[in-house]
Amino acid sequence: MSTRLPVAGPADVRRYARDLARRHPRMLWSALGLHVLAAAAGLAAPRLLGGLVQAVEDGTTVAHVDRIALLLGGFLVLQTVLTRYARYLSQVLGEQVLAELREDFVENALALPVGTVESAGSGDLLTRTSRDVDQLGWSVRWALPEWTIAVVTAVLTFAAALSVGWWVFLPCLLALPPLVTGLRWYLGRARPGYERESASYSQITTTLAETVEGARTVEALGLGRERVAAADADCAESYAAERYTLRLRTVFFPSMEIAYLLPVVGTLLFGGWLYTRGQVSLAEVTAATLYVQMLIDPVDRLVSILDELQVGAASLARLLGVGQVPDDREVTGAVPVDEKLDAEDVRFSYIEGRDVLHGVDLDVGVGERIAMVGPSGAGKSTLGRLLAGIHPPRTGRVTVGDVGLVELPLDDLRGHVALVTQEHHVFVGTLWENVVLARPGSSLSEIRDALAAVDALEWVDALPDGLDTVVGSGGRALTPAQAQQVALARLVLADPHTLVLDEATSLIDPRAARHLERSLAAVLEGRTVIAIAHRLFSAHDADRVAVVEDGVISEFGSHDDLVAAGGSYAALWESWHGKG
Template sequence: MTALPVASRKAVRSYARKVVLKHPKQLSLALGLQALTAGCGLVAPWLLGRLVEQVQSGINRVTVMVLLIIVFLLLQAGTLSLANYHTARLTEKVVAELREDFVRDVLRLPLATIESAGVGDLITRSTRDVQALTQAARTNVPSTLVTLTTMVVMLGALLLVGWLMIFPCLLAVPILWPIARWYLSRARDGYLRERASYAKATESLAETINGSRTVESLRLNSWRAQRLREDIGVAYQAERYTLSLRSVFLPVTDTAIAIPTVATIVLGGYFYDHSWVSLAGITAATLYTQQLAGLIDLLLYNQDKLQLAGASVARLLGVSQERTDELRVSAASAEPRRAPAVPSRDIEVKEVCYGYSAGHDVLHDVSFTVREGERIAIVGPSGAGKTTLGRLLAGIDPPRKGSVSRGGVALTDIPRSELRSEIALVTQEYHFFNGSVRDNLLLAKPSASDDELRECLEAVAAWTWVSELGLDTRLGTGTREISPAEAQQVSLARLLLSDPHTLVLDEATSVLNPKVARDLERSLAALLSGRTVISIAHRLHTAHDADRVIVMEKGRIVETGSHQELLAAAGSYAALWTSWQGTGALPSTPGVA
């Protein structure tokens, strides 16, 4: 299992800067309102300082001061509300764009890359990481922007009150600076390890749930439970590490930020005795420093959340980095070729070797050509390499050795959007999206008419039950449940609507009963006339109807020819046919297909 990459700090900063600067007006408005809020917040402490010094002027003057304080506090509340509103709008827009970029990049990843990364990594990135980022964007980012703006304005106000009063604030720097560097140098890597451990635990849990029947039948419950406990243990240790960082960082900073307030009072008294500052200046400076301490505390607290969010952004951007690397490698490895006047749709397989792990090839020196419009059946016992070969024919995986090409161009070098519109792989795995049958079909062709939808549904023997419900009836979880057979029929109809010229069918009718599957395949055969169809066949009636049958054993082609030719040869295919005719199914031999 190979995890998807993680973006560097530089890439995260660059992306954040690029996305935020896409909205300069909203950013300027938010920062302007925050500065105005900070300015209003500085007036009240200054007025209190004047009030302490000038209270002897009379009750009328005190009343005016109090009223002014109330007015500016109300103004501060109003501008703060507006600042938070516009900051939240900006951050929500930025997060929405990042989430859209993430989904787009995931959908553009090669299927082999997604399978290599595992479902746990993608689930964790699309749930925990997106959630952490969203929470930080809604609360911690706006809070940090307001805090930083207020701190800058407040430090300026301290200088105006009396430049000497800035020195007490500097006493906390020798403590805050090294502890912040210590924490920030470790937090990002700690949170990345924490997220990676969540991904591993999620992967283990998903595997156990998806394979629950196998786990139960082979009595692997205890082994799977032990593995999950080990993965959770790793996650526990990762969380414990980040908690240990916070348990040092936060108490030290809480202690350090109390120093400036105490120092302002002590040093302020000394400065006042020497007539270096006024009583009003000391009062205002003490209030400013106390507010500043609270702001520093809030800023440091937000730093912890922002480190977590930064790790999440790095993981989300890593998906984009993986896609960029794939494109770069593809571009670097592709040799310049002159496109033929009429692009050939023949698929050539030359001396292909392939394995899922180094030194253990599943396919060995496989060579043949699929002619345009030809119907080929690939048969053999389980573990012969049929499904693996189907993945290479669909351009999902590149061969370790040899080539799989169309018109002299390797399938994996063809732009994915073009390849998927021309060659489609249909496996026994299917998916029905929550929604109506129409919604599911229009994913393949948004402009399709009702007549086209009906034609495709009739071809897969689904129109009978769809017409009873209606094309727009909502189906799926929480509504009318759809059976596995019905879901597979809709998936096949969606495939027909997408109209590829080459189909690779890997047990595409596996969940249908044999009679229905046979009728469906005959209907598909009529509809797919003129298209290239490569069937990974476990039910040999598919091979009976094919133009050519390729027989595989142990990753090699052992026979090729028509159904009648192979029967006459009395070889491996004839033995398989005889066995299937007697039992109705192929013998099952464990192994990689």
């Protein structure tokens, strides 16, 4: 059962937006100043045209008309130049802000507790990384600059309209009731609607990812129809979410059109009535009507872009929500006195109320080799992850040198305990870069020694470019066994004192795995090793064997003692040895 990552609240989004604005005060105010000047240059036209209409009524000359035309052309050119540089600065600012948003998101995503990522599933995080980042990029690059231009233009145009006369304010009041009513109705529904829409995309991605990753299981168990039905249900929810936001737009935007037209009609009628009474001039009526007419475009853009901003705000809230996941570590600053690993009355559950570990106690000596065996689903891997500090126990403690693993900073923890599983990843880059991830700055001889320790040096030297061979997506494809050897080479370079190996050689041929484990044993001499394996030769070579059944350690002792006891381990050994 997966859980969704949190979503930041409106106050958090506003606070973060203010913080971003404070980081770039000079560029922000420069862009805003240019927008103001560009809008002001555009306000000259109604005044000039109003004066021209009045001049034509009173009688004018061709030269006067030519001068007005030249002035109009000059102001138009000035507005064009100012607008060009204002937009340029806004877009540069938008790119810088977007880069910082991405950096903050990546930092927060990398700081997520592993347990949280696993419980949330990959789909939610992938959707935030891809779709939400793209939508926010569109909002920051285009919607926000355009909205800023519209705000500045609307404010200055309205001020210019009022400068014609106080009476212009009265027709403009006609727009307030439909505007306020429509905005209140829309804004109260848009944010949750777009968040629901984004969440539905996350669920679609999660279901598709699970189906693809488990394709063999789906095929083997004949679960194709069930998976298709799950995908259909996710698509139906996404359709319902998008239909809801579409309904909001189809109601909201037409109602806004009425609000735009009312002031124009009102200004023309009211101004005409005042003109017939001799209280205003024809030039004032013309200028006022043109100014109110000019208000339609910025106000329309304000309302239209508001929809884009709502989408962007919903995406930003989802991205910021990644940083609001509570840390599962309580760093105390305590320093382990030694490398002794202990688990005391450990209980753990993935789902509240359903423990998978039930009061486990484990005492691991420094330098001891422990093998954990047992049936699938018994809790071996879960216990291994707790012993590596991946998950904190629900109750009880897991300590190294009498200090809880979750009390150590991650960088310090990995110097004490490291986990290697059969799940691994080859990053895009050279083989050299992939190996030194564990310890940047490692020398060539150290890298080659690490590869030799995991029996990988021979095939690495056979590559066309050796350690400089590009691997990962788009590069040379490594076999699962080779990728696993790279992961083990990283482990050798990291040089932690305690290792938890969860099926770390499962993808390698059994004979090669046997040789590899013996090679690793020589390299890891003196270190504590906890190996979780189905291949019982690892248990035969271990100092002690822990048999995990139904979330508890049912047997614990040396290989010979457990075989002699005739219990669960003896049965496993007889079954496995007989097959061998």
